[in-house]
Amino acid sequence: MENRKLLEVKDLVVHFDTFQGAVQAVRGVSWYLKEKETVAIVGESGCGKTVSIQTVIGLNPRKNGSVRGGEVLFEGKDLLALTQKEMREYQGNQLSIIFQDPFTFLNPTMTVGEQIMEPYLLHSRASRQEARARALEILRLISLPNPEETMKRYPHQLSGGMRQRVMVAMALICDPKILFADEPTTALDVTIQAQIMELMNGLKEKLNTSIVLITHDMGVVANMAERIYVMYAGKIVEHGDAETVFHHPKHPYTWGLLGSVPRLDERIQSELYSIPGTPPDLIAPPKGCAFAARCRYAKQICRKCEPPRIGFEEPEHYAYCWLNHPECIRRNGVTVREEE
Amino acid sequence: MANQVPLLELKHVKTSFKVPQGVLKAVNGVSLTIYKGETVGLVGESGCGKSTLGKTILRLYRPDEGQVLYEGRDIWSYRGREKKQYTRKVQMIFQDPYACLDPLSVVSDIVAEGLRIHRMYEGQALEDRVTELLQMVGLGREHASRFPHEFSGGQRQRIGIARALSLEPELIVCDEPISALDVSIQAQVVNLLKKLQKEMGLSYLFITHDLSMVRQISNRIAVMYLGSLVEIADSEDIYLKHYHPYTKALLSAIPIADPAVERSRRRILLGGDVPSPVNLPKGCSFCGRCPDACDQCRREAPQLREIEPGHFVACHLAGAKKTVQK
């Protein structure tokens, strides 16, 4: 896996001004994506995962100064330094995105065929015939039944799963280098979700597209991702490859996330593992570790200082948690997950 | 199961709506019994009629056919005060934690609404009761004067639970109470519901599309597809023994949070989408997507049959050949 870094986000800080103060949605986040790879950013709603990719793809208004710092390097070029107009060259072309709810994203007054062709007509100087041929090609690629018929339909005539496929087709028509998928299956039923996951997993091989997957569903992550970033309260708390994060997690939040998902192949538990409380309000993020208030292993220091990045045996596996600090291990021994 | 007392019985309930294209048969002949103190999980995909069934139980929709019996009495035979009394026994928890609380009321008024409607407490006693209810769901007196929009999704859902508990119901219909919540919060709410059940002897009808979570709270699970129940089984069993092809596909579609397992897993992928419940075809409602459908399936609709003690399946083919996996 000596692929180069296709996209690299460095120390991204994004704030939103509200009347009660600035919401510190993303508080210094760094991650990268290699070619032909699926990376998942996992976290609960409000943890900043959606905001950070919207910033990367340029969907956040920049003029009110919401991006407070950091760099987004795509093939060595800083996307944050580009103007809106320059950014439009990338949007839908090299970087495309699919959203959670396809219905609100699709234009109800245009046929889906027109909508699939639109980005292609915009970014390449193709004729309508060429665009049509390309659209059909993509629809066949994602094995949509009756592509010709479907192209003539309007969004409301399609089912939820079909709409999500149309979104995928729109995102893929320009042959993007990176596909950002923001909770692509959350609004779908499980049987349809399985279809879409299968489809997206197949894309990597067929089109060499890298995928940034954003979700809170650990099952979907397990199915799709190669590497995982766990985000909490605007920061990354743990990173590692999928196997490591699932089998040897080191951050108590990751423990909680994994523990609170019941598994179908396990026996019924008398009580589900759960994380007490609610995530902090990012208008006034707590001092120290943001997770301390909900962490059952929290130490005194967690309220005072932010935890440092600590690496582990597995390459690139790291977590931001005091429990893994040598001083903590020296005094308390190794902290292990309680339910194990 | 035989010595248990039935609390709510659905007998061949059909609920339909008139739509421009025809008649939408949301619930198409459902029979189900909920016993005292048990939790029945009702699982199905969107549009299968599970929410309509829940609302039929709450007397919000009147069934076209069939009966809903509560402690042996048809809930549509209630007159006058009895109707109001029924709302004290059967309560509901809603799906959308943002829409289910009146944005203009403070939390204490939301929780106290039922108590005021039924004039159960007054003055200081009412205030104390509200505080007690809030504490039961892990909130405190300091939250009572806040507005709903100041709370997170999980906290709002717990406010909704406190409201449902205020009338000391016997049965709570939980309509997708966790599907709009984050995973860590889902577990919180499920644990809370379990705890309350133990303390108050509640019965639940837990409506959801999430089989893995519902298994953790239910005693029995009923799988619904296009208005009818296709399989009813003990929740301990259902992952190991399932006969209906839809249940099989549903279980196989749910991703398991373990990359090693996911990579080695074979999925039964269902083709196509759920057909529209308007003008249903004859025969088995699943036959259009079923990999094993035969002529009989297209001709006549299968009825629920008891294949094993307590395990019901509505499939012509179930039991005919060995369909158990694993």
Added chain:
Amino acid sequence: MNKKNDSIKFAPDDFAPLPDSEKNGEQLARKKTSYWRDVWRNFRKNKAAMASLVLMALMVLLVLAGPEISGYNYYSNDYSAVNQLPGHAHWFGTDSLGRDLWTRVWAGGRVSLLIAILATLIPELIGMVVGGISGYFGGKVDMVIMRAIDVLMGIPSLIYMILLMIVLGSGNIATLVIAMSITGWMGSARSTRGLILQLKTREFVTASETLGASPAWVIARRLIPNTLGIRVVGITMSLPSAIFYEAFLSYIGLGVTPPTPSWGQLVKAAGEVFRYYPYQFLIPCACVALTMLCFNLIGDGLRDALDPRLRS
């Protein structure tokens, strides 16, 4: 390992467990806000609306206090001082019967504003109840009420007005308010019904029903309060038309009877001498225009402040 942190000196209790009492996972960090406080905060940002609000407050103050501070009353004639220009003795001058115009304008404002407010709020209230019932019950009830409204709205309101004036006797404030209420509630009923049709499928309304709430409870406590936010705009916007309508009725002789002044009466009386004494006409006209403008701007500001899309 992180290089920087290796050199940190740790306190002895740094790695002691944090007691549960110091974990407050349920705290609400944001300040308490209420819906209306939020609206007010947004409203204040709109400069035109704020200026209108201040101007309106000033106007109301003058209407209340104006007649008292001039030292004249609105009905006494003074033939020694007819048609005087605005000046030291009479701030707004006098009319053709020598009555002090300052006093008459503000006393007329009392009548005009009172009629406007009552003739807006009463039909609004009727409309809310009727619209609430119609929207909540739906079906046949809704059909009957809506068709009745269609028929009533088809008849020009001036015809009613004249008929009602004949039956109730014209000339006093009560008659005017009753007549304007009877003709004015239909619009509000329609718009309330529309809002309630949207609201009644919301889960919090269903929640009230499952708690055993009667229709009256649901309409009065859940539905109507939630329509108010939007209706408030309608109410502020219909106040100016009520003011104008009163002025219009007085002008055509169906309004309050002299010597009781109202802005419409004043305009009518001054219209006859407009060529010679234009100030007598312009001052009450300006009052009507200014009040209408202010209410419109306030309504505009309220609409922006209440719009959920603009709030966050």
